[in-house]
Amino acid sequence: MKQLRVALVMLVIGGLLTTVAFVMAFTTAEVQRFGTVTLSERIDTAFPLQEVTADGYRYERPWFSQKIFYFHVPVAEASFLVFGVAAFFAIRFLMTKRKEYDTKSRIAMETAIVFVTLTMITGILWTRAAWGVWWEWEPRLTTYFIMTLMMIGYFVLRNSIEDEERRAVYASVFGIIAFINAPISFFITRLIPSNHPVVFQSGFATSNLVPFILGQIGMLLVGYAIYSIRMNEERLEERVEIMKEALEG
Amino acid sequence: MAETTARRPGRGLSWRQFRAILRKDIVMELRTKEMITSMGIYALLTMVVYQIALSQAGTAFDPRTIAAGLLWLAFVFTSMLGLNRSLVHEKDQGCLEALLLSPVDRPVIFFAKAIGNMIFLLIVQVLTIPVFAFLFLQGSEYGGQLWMIPVALLGGAVGIAGVGTLLATMSVNTKGKDFVLAVLFIPLMYPLLLACVSATTAAVLGGDGHVQQFWSGMGLIAAYDAIMVLAAYALYEFVLGA
Amino acid sequence: MDPTNEELYRLAITDAPYVLAAYGILWVALMAYVGMVFRRLMRLEREVQVLEESMERRAGE
Amino acid sequence: MSEPTAPENALAVEVRGLTRTFGARKALDKVSFDLPQGAFLSIFGPNGAGKTTLVKVLTTLTAPSKGSARIFGLDVVEDAVELRERIGLISHNPLLYPDLSAEENLRFFAEMYGVDDAADRVRELLTAVELDHRRLDFVRTFSRGMLQRLSIARSLLHRPDVLFLDEPYSGLDPHAVEIFDSLMAQIRSEHTFVMISHDLAKGLELCTHALILARGKVVLSAPKAEIDEDEFTATYRATVGTGVS
Numbered sequence: 091m092k093q094l095r096v097a098l099v100m101l102v103i104g105g106l107l108t109t110v111a112f113v114m115a116f117t118t119a120e121v122q123r124f125g126t127v128t129l130s131e132r133i134d135t136a137f138p139l140q141e142v143t144a145d146g147y148r149y150e151r152p153w154f155s156q157k158i159f160y161f162h163v164p165v166a167e168a169s170f171l172v173f174g175v176a177a178f179f180a181i182r183f184l185m186t187k188r189k190e191y192d193t194k195s196r197i198a199m200e201t202a203i204v205f206v207t208l209t210m211i212t213g214i215l216w217t218r219a220a221w222g223v224w225w226e227w228e229p230r231l232t233t234y235f236i237m238t239l240m241m242i243g244y245f246v247l248r249n250s251i252e253d254e255e256r257r258a259v260y261a262s263v264f265g266i267i268a269f270i271n272a273p274i275s276f277f278i279t280r281l282i283p284s285n286h287p288v289v290f291q292s293g294f295a296t297s298n299l300v301p302f303i304l305g306q307i308g309m310l311l312v313g314y315a316i317y318s319i320r321m322n323e324e325r326l327e328e329r330v331e332i333m334k335e336a337l338e339g
Numbered sequence: 340m341a342e343t344t345a346r347r348p349g350r351g352l353s354w355r356q357f358r359a360i361l362r363k364d365i366v367m368e369l370r371t372k373e374m375i376t377s378m379g380i381y382a383l384l385t386m387v388v389y390q391i392a393l394s395q396a397g398t399a400f401d402p403r404t405i406a407a408g409l410l411w412l413a414f415v416f417t418s419m420l421g422l423n424r425s426l427v428h429e430k431d432q433g434c435l436e437a438l439l440l441s442p443v444d445r446p447v448i449f450f451a452k453a454i455g456n457m458i459f460l461l462i463v464q465v466l467t468i469p470v471f472a473f474l475f476l477q478g479s480e481y482g483g484q485l486w487m488i489p490v491a492l493l494g495g496a497v498g499i500a501g502v503g504t505l506l507a508t509m510s511v512n513t514k515g516k517d518f519v520l521a522v523l524f525i526p527l528m529y530p531l532l533l534a535c536v537s538a539t540t541a542a543v544l545g546g547d548g549h550v551q552q553f554w555s556g557m558g559l560i561a562a563y564d565a566i567m568v569l570a571a572y573a574l575y576e577f578v579l580g581a
Numbered sequence: 582m583d584p585t586n587e588e589l590y591r592l593a594i595t596d597a598p599y600v601l602a603a604y605g606i607l608w609v610a611l612m613a614y615v616g617m618v619f620r621r622l623m624r625l626e627r628e629v630q631v632l633e634e635s636m637e638r639r640a641g642e
Numbered sequence: 643m644s645e646p647t648a649p650e651n652a653l654a655v656e657v658r659g660l661t662r663t664f665g666a667r668k669a670l671d672k673v674s675f676d677l678p679q680g681a682f683l684s685i686f687g688p689n690g691a692g693k694t695t696l697v698k699v700l701t702t703l704t705a706p707s708k709g710s711a712r713i714f715g716l717d718v719v720e721d722a723v724e725l726r727e728r729i730g731l732i733s734h735n736p737l738l739y740p741d742l743s744a745e746e747n748l749r750f751f752a753e754m755y756g757v758d759d760a761a762d763r764v765r766e767l768l769t770a771v772e773l774d775h776r777r778l779d780f781v782r783t784f785s786r787g788m789l790q791r792l793s794i795a796r797s798l799l800h801r802p803d804v805l806f807l808d809e810p811y812s813g814l815d816p817h818a819v820e821i822f823d824s825l826m827a828q829i830r831s832e833h834t835f836v837m838i839s840h841d842l843a844k845g846l847e848l849c850t851h852a853l854i855l856a857r858g859k860v861v862l863s864a865p866k867a868e869i870d871e872d873e874f875t876a877t878y879r880a881t882v883g884t885g886v887s
Binding site for chain 1: 502505506509512513514515518519522523525526527529530533534555559562563566567570571574577578580581
Binding site: 101112155165215220 | 602
């Protein structure tokens with residue numbers, strides 16, 4: 091129960107931090123610019139005037155959709171991390187054959203699938219805003235798509251095996267091989283020319299870095315909280331099983 | 340009958356066992372022709388479906404640009420069929436258990452099954468390509484060097500057979516065998532297929548820089564094969580033990 | 582509003598729904614997931630309670 | 643029996659505190675028993691009592707979580723490969739390839755065991771199980787009884803010391819049982835046997851030692867000479883009621 095309380099506190103802190111990061115992204119963070127726009131008249135605006143040419147007044151174009159970055163990237167990085175945790179526990183399981191590691195691996199994979207889904211959704215919205223299309227077969231999106239499919243496959247595999255121990259072993263084996271595969275797909279898709287942005291070419295400005303780090307910490311806290319709450323549920327469920335068996339036997 | 344043979348399986352025995360498993364798979368296949376016929380017919384049916392898909396493409400369309408993609412697509416689906424078959428044999432009468440009971444090193448089973456699968460896949464590939472060329476590529480010119488195609492095919496087959504054998508050994512023990520295999524197999528194959536299609540397209544189209552594209556594709560295929568087959572080999576023992 | 586000025590703002594504002602939607606969906610989905618888990622957790626707690634009671638009763642018999 | 647790697651009077655099977663768990667579930671719970679050479683052990687117990695798991699551990703297919711099991715002094719985990727050469731299994735599953743002939747099946751398994759005189763050995767065994775006239779026929783055409791006979795031949799290929807029988811009588815018709823019994827009688831003196839059985843009468847008739855498992859625990863383990871049959875039956879019946887999990 092204490093663990094659950096800790097998880098709840100972490101969830102709340104994580105929520106607050108990500109919200110703060112979100113607010114900061116719109117207030118204190120420096121506006122990122124994405125190319126320029128030329129207008130026929132001089133206007134009164136916060137966006138700096140770059141130069142006056144024969145065509146008109148060239149302003150830096152504000153890049154509003156970049157604001158998604160402050161929560162999209164934290165979720166994405168958290169998802170990779172949790173996937174790694176799942177693979178780590180899968181290895182631990184194969185080494186020890188102890189059921190608790192399989193449970194941990196499964197819960198981590200479940201958390202990862204939640205985060206991957208969220209990354210996909212925020213990513214798709216960003217793609218629409220920035221590029222005007224909902225989907226593009228571009229390395230990061232593709233890799234993510236493949237990763238999502240592998241995670242779905244992990245659960246399909248689990249659900250189609252009756253024997254508890256065999257299920258654990260097979261799922262662990264697939265979890266590990268999927269984790270090895272993810273960077274390979276990323277690497278291979280990368281070799282095709284891509285236009286996924288490298289967001290801060292010129293390095294982080296402090297005003298950008300602060301909300302990003304806050305968001306990242308917040309998201310990791312949320313991830314840990316989810317994992318921890320689910321583990322709690324799992325343990326409780328196991329207890330119920332044991333009690334039921336004791337009552338019946 | 341009671342005297343015992345106290346023998347430690349040395350290198351010689353492993354090799355003997357490897358050959359025995361491989362020979363058994365080939366003999367059984369030659370006898371039933373189950374895998375080759377089902378894979379071959381499936382490949383032919385895929386060709387028909389391709390014809391439907393391309394029926395509205397018009398004359399300006401150059402089928403060579405997607406030929407490699409179509410071919411590898413056919414290979415992926417037929418190979419899944421074959422992989423499933425090859426392990427259903429072992430599973431049906433509990434023969435895999437009998438294999439595991441014998442003093443055989445587990446990797447021997449992995450390599451024997453994987454190489455058997457690779458041979459069948461290569462046979463199907465070799466049969467499919469002329470048919471494909473006959474049906475879709477008549478009048479087209481072949482751009483690259485001829486040796487490039489078999490090299491790419493071999494590279495792809497190694498990866499498909501290696502990872503596929505691991506996955507098929509798992510999926511035969513599940514409910515809904517074929518479906519589970521597809522769900523696990525295709526995402527894992529994604530990088531390999533992408534590289535295979537790239538290398539094969541370079542070979543088919545030729546043109547500027549095609550040699551370089553081919554080799555960079557082959558480099559990726561080699562990297563994938565090395566990493567994933569090694570991983571499959573390392574994990575196979577756990578799968579067998581479960 | 583000044584038409585040119587409007588254009589510049591429009592460039593920013595057309596993105597806004599997507600940005601807000603991304604944040605909104607992110608949180609709604611996370612909340613929904615956590616809520617779901619919590620409901621299951623509560624049910625399990627109740628179940629544990631019921632089982633504990635019946636265990637005590639049995640021990641008393 | 644002269645065996646260089648084991649002492650002269652070694653126990654055939656020696657099981658000490660064997661436990662096999664997964665999470666809270668205990669398939670085997672501190673199982674211990676001994677079996678002298680040449681004995682015939684029948685293992686009884688309801689479904690899910692851990693009989694199959696016990697045989698899987700003894701045949702090196704599954705590793706124990708705790709405890710140890712030795713067969714002729716060979717540990718099931720550490721000396722697994724060596725041990726596999728000295729045990730055979732006859733299951734209710736034939737463990738034969740239907741698309742190979744009887745002879746090809748035996749030849750294949752002879753290769754797997756590295757049997758030196760494979761051709762002669764296969765011939766000899768096929769004659770012993772009276773299948774030499776069908777040796778070129780595919781196994782898929784065989785009846786249940788013939789499969790089981792071929793299965794015996796397969797398990798004897800490498801001249802094992804211990805034979806494991808996993809419900810070998812299931813699915814056999816009376817005539818096939820007769821043939822199976824007479825074959826068993828022929829090889830009885832040369833091997834140590836461990837049999838899983840649902841058939842109380844048959845199991846008791848054949849055995850020299852009996853063991854009842856329930857919920858992974860040994861309920862009763864005794865040589866047949868010390869067993870009172872009525873009491874034994876009563877104990878067995880009692881486990882059937884509780885053991886199914």
